[in-house]
Amino acid sequence: VSSSTFSINENLDLNFNFNIDQNYKDLNYNEISSDLKIGLAKFNIAYLEEKNHIGSDNYVKTNLDFNFDNSEFSFSTKRNLVSESAEFYNLSYSYKNDCLKAGIMYRREFYTDRDIEADNSLMFKISIVPFGEISSPKFGK
Numbered sequence: 001v002s003s004s005t006f007s008i009n010e011n012l013d014l015n016f017n018f019n020i021d022q023n024y025k026d027l028n029y030n031e032i033s034s035d036l037k038i039g040l041a042k043f044n045i046a047y048l049e050e051k052n053h054i055g056s057d058n059y060v061k062t063n064l065d066f067n068f069d070n071s072e073f074s075f076s077t078k079r080n081l082v083s084e085s086a087e088f089y090n091l092s093y094s095y096k097n098d099c100l101k102a103g104i105m106y107r108r109e110f111y112t113d114r115d116i117e118a119d120n121s122l123m124f125k126i127s128i129v130p131f132g133e134i135s136s137p138k139f140g141k
Helices: none
Strands: 002-009 013-019 027-038 043-049 059-067 071-080 085-096 100-109 120-128 134-135
Touching: none
Parallel strands: none
Antiparallel strands: 002 013, 013 027, 027 043, 043 059, 059 071, 071 085, 085 100, 100 120, 120 134
């Protein structure tokens, strides 16, 4: 298992994570990603590849964050390239002051299995920064 990061400048990073087999020839897991910061926005895109005993799927993950003075807005998604289907969407908003962080998150999960249905959930979360966090149960159908 290895991880490496190459910072091109203060606004752009390239990351590579991988898992190599015992024979030192087969890569079981590859992830290459890039982080781009422009002003208040941070964008991340990643490509994941699973092989052998880990899986046989390829994914693209994206994440977009906007950080304002005391607020953060975030959107993320993951798409399976083999089945050409979305895995999930996350949409969240959080507010942070000196020692308190409160937020709300909406999550939409998609499934391709005929026995498991798609799930929508809504969660409220409060964190007292030096001590811990409290999360509500998921609300959804």
